[in-house]
Amino acid sequence: GENVEQHPSTLSVQEGDSAVIKxxxxxxxxxxxxxxxQELGKGPQLIIDIRSNVGEKKDQRIAVTLNKTAKHFxxxxxxxxxxxxxxxxxxxxxxxxxxxxxxxxRLLVSx
Amino acid sequence: GAVVSQHPSRVICKxxxxxxxxxxxxxxxxxxxxxxxxxxKQSLMLMATSNExxxxxxxxxxxxxxxxxxxxxxxxxxxxxTSAHPEDSxxxxxxxxxxxxxxxxxxxxxxSVL
Numbered sequence: 001g002e003n004v005e006q007h008p009s010t011l012s013v014q015e016g017d018s019a020v021i022k023x024x025x026x027x028x029x030x031x032x033x034x035x036x037x038q039e040l041g042k043g044p045q046l047i048i049d050i051r052s053n054v055g056e057k058k059d060q061r062i063a064v065t066l067n068k069t070a071k072h073f074x075x076x077x078x079x080x081x082x083x084x085x086x087x088x089x090x091x092x093x094x095x096x097x098x099x100x101x102x103x104x105x106r107l108l109v110s111x
Numbered sequence: 112g113a114v115v116s117q118h119p120s121r122v123i124c125k126x127x128x129x130x131x132x133x134x135x136x137x138x139x140x141x142x143x144x145x146x147x148x149x150x151x152k153q154s155l156m157l158m159a160t161s162n163e164x165x166x167x168x169x170x171x172x173x174x175x176x177x178x179x180x181x182x183x184x185x186x187x188x189x190x191x192x193t194s195a196h197p198e199d200s201x202x203x204x205x206x207x208x209x210x211x212x213x214x215x216x217x218x219x220x221x222x223s224v225l
Contacts (some may be wrong), residue, residue, distance in 0.1 A: 043216035
């Protein structure tokens, strides 16, 4: 089955810096890669997703890149703000199969 | 807009009692809902897939008699933790597909069993 690895487990940046979180997946059949933001005591919130027919997608300060050959994808957050502090999860799935989540990255943005 | 509503947000119960958690899809219908469990500082672990009008599909290692799932309508799925014990204390989260592959999550339920 699919296995998703995520790095780093924790990431501390200064406000205004960029943050990058990386994930690798094992199943070459996976074709859907969402990213979720989870704040303490709340459910995960979908922030951006990408499908395997696209190499990059951007939404304001957030971008995701996908390298199908290497089987890895990354989340890029620019101009970080304290409210970006949260736990971020990557995930992968094949079509409508179940999502497999990464282990999470705790992002701390210091003012 | 489309929202997955989950209740209660927090529940404390005595050991041996049962607890029911509700998950509703608002402004969309969900033939399939998913139930996850999350321990502190860990990732989400899929417990079961809830299918409207049929039996749930449980992941390996999840006790179907302990975690009863009912998906009686296109907008409501319930998870009942039966005979709860302290080791069942966890954060439970439901989710539903809102068109295509997009998965929306509820706000979660923190269960504490004394």
